[in-house]
Amino acid sequence: MPDERTHARAQIRGVKETAEADLLAKKNVIGVDIADKVTDGKNTGQLSIVVFVEDKQPTSKLSAADRVPKEIDGVPTDVQQMTVELQGPSMQLVDDVTPQVDTTTYAVLHGGISMGPLRSVYLTPPDVTSAGYYIFAGTLGAMVRDRGNGATMALTNFHVACVNSTWSVGDRMVQPSLLDGGSSSNQFGSLTRATLSDDVDGSVVTVDTGRSTTPSVQDIGDVAGHTAATVGAAVRKRGRTTELTYGTVISTDFTVTINYGSDVGSRTLHHQIRVQTDTSRSARFSDHGDSGSVVMDNNRMVVGLLFAGSSDGQWTFANPIQSVLDELNVDLMVAPVVTRPIVSCLNTRLVVCNITRPVACLFTRSAGCNLTRTASCLVTRAVACNVTRATWCPVVTRTAVTCSVFTRAGCDIPIPDPGPIEGGQSEDGHGYGATADVPEEYWAGYLAALEEINELDGPDEA
Template sequence: MADERAQARAQIRGVKQAAEADLLAKKNVIGVDIADKETDGKNTGQLSIVVFVEEKQANSKLSAADRVPKEIDGVPTDVQQMKVVLQGPAMEAVTQLTPEVDTTVYATLHGGISMGPLRSVHLAPPDVPTEGDYIFAGTLGAMVRDRSNGATMALTNFHVACVNNTWSVGDRMVQPSLLDGGSSANQFGSLTRATLSDDVDGAVVTIDSGKATSATVQDIGDVAGHTAATVGTAVRKRGRTTELTYGSIVSTDFTVSIDYGSDVGNRTLHHQVRIQTDTSKSARFSDHGDSGSVVMDDNRNVVGLLFAGSDDGTWTFANPIQSVLDELNVDLMVAPVVTRPIIACLNTRLAVCNLTRTTTCVLTRAPGCNLTRTVVCTVTRPTTCLVTRPSACLLSRTTCTLTRSGCNIPVPGPGPVEGGQYDDGHGYGSTDEVPEEFWAGYLAALEEIDELDQAEQD
């Protein structure tokens, strides 16, 4: 069934693309997509070319040129009502400044947090109710690297970092935004490139030297990579305003016309990702100030860059991530893959991971543990200190200290039994409860001892 739907969508795609310019020229039309036809508010399950209008009107009130035909080249059409708005940046007059959502100053820059320009922008009606200077807030989506020089950058939208055509290369950015309580003391980088094209509303900010960054998204975790958006995929995002929200992709064929304000004008973006809010988990997927967020699947792969949505919160729209990266000439920063073979042994309890450490400790990483190198170290320790790994990969040990040149490395081991649990003096209840971080540090300590031995021999 899914394959049949995909084939039907592919057949309709060419017809839709050929007709969308004429459809967008009609009165009140703001978007064209491929989706199920609705009759009397009910989903018919029949794929059609859907024409979105700001307000549905009877054909009798429309001129012949503005009427949407019932079908185009044999493909049925449907007219649905929707009002589209940019999902940011949130803005406020300088004279009315009050901090809003996510006012946290993050020591390490990462995705999903508040950001905005250090400057204010002078606006007048109809863009704003009252003429004056305004400040803006959006979302830092993710960390990226410049393909040309490897510089670390922050990814967001054109309309977040640039606001309008008054921007310049070098404009300073702050985290959090001025709207969220930021100031010149919170500067983190300079606007480097931006694009507002047929596919992408994007910008990148080069991070200042010395600023800590992380390839993570707040409340979601490490960025694993990126992938093409596909219909039916469950997604989530973390933005400055609505924070962590959930939805699903309903289309990758959305074309939308949006008013970017009198300075920029009306722009049409093609091949956009349309996301429906999962109302069982979120009231809405996005709102003003969430622009610039990255949209991620359940494997933490980025599929899009959020930029707009419907005013009622039902729909959210995102640029396809590959187009974003290519137009801005950057690559996503992804979290390093850390392998912890010892931990894997604890989790999987492989018999091949047997290891005995006696007075002279020779630590050999067996191929079955997926280890890439062998570490041999000589460590002085009390004869009572015996660390044994039986075939089940459980560890039994007494408390001991590895000693070399006055460097003490504590090893957790069973102590007095308290309520059926071991108390090893480090707060660990049993060997299975020793955190992964300890073993990573423990192995690093052994390797450091080996390196010191090698240095003395050299």
């Protein structure tokens, strides 16, 4: 049961957090999480403390200090292999620029699109294969607002906008990135704040005055708000490289150590969101250049800020969005809520849309011929609506019926056919315009009621 697993996860969490520092200190260990134990490639369904290593080796080849115990305080452990890498920024030597996937210049800034620094950064091995000046591309995640001065800002990762420790407040950003064909003419804002902490890899860029923005994400829609990620939730993201992709939250307890390069070094981030790719809809959830994307649930609520993933594309990692917003001192910009008038279908007052006054059926009278008189034929343009008055009052055209009269048998008098008119059905089953056994009192009362409503309400709107 989900409740039982939630309770079990909460019990394991304390044990995991107490033990993870020792586990991360072991050889090859890069991550610790809470997830189902996998044996011989099969999911056992048993929650355990999962220890991720870069290179899984037989216990016999490890020193006693580097071995992961089979259980910790009664909680089973599992060892799984994974290679972790930052999902951006994509980079190339300045002299070897080839525009990549999303090369669009957007007149209105919004989430899910290419961005990057205007500056190039000089890198050397082992960070790159050959020394030189490199340019970078990442993703603008979403629009945010400064809690202090209300300025409009663009949210992305530290390693997208800052790249490394050589960054400065005021560094200019471009959309699209230089790698995607952008240039100095595509500048949109200045780097204002950044953080690389135990929980967050983030930065914000103040958008230039006069530049248009909208609180939406490309291919997903308006941002509705933010919420905490929950295990099992379906999520999606739109990034500069893999564009719109889909996945499922597997954990919110992931701890991972990542190498940010020789200039920054290895950093360990705690309480991260781990997303599994929905391979039925996406080849992988993220790749290089997707860093900075926001991860959203099916209600268009932001749950995280994407920053890294596994090299095989199976896993993607994101900072919890509340931590991101708090550390950067910003709030998500959300689309305004459009309020619509409430139409009540429980109104006890009858409102009739576009009533045409009753007209009498035509017939020929002749001396000596006894005719059965028909009731007046109600011609209506719409059904009576039991709703609050509104310009969109539902209109239904009733099935056409033919107005007719009856004559006494043997009476040979021509009676013209008035042709079909619009009619309907009353609540007691009588057809409007029908003549069979309908007492005149019925119509008299009905018409009187209509007259009263018309006098009280005035002309109705269609």
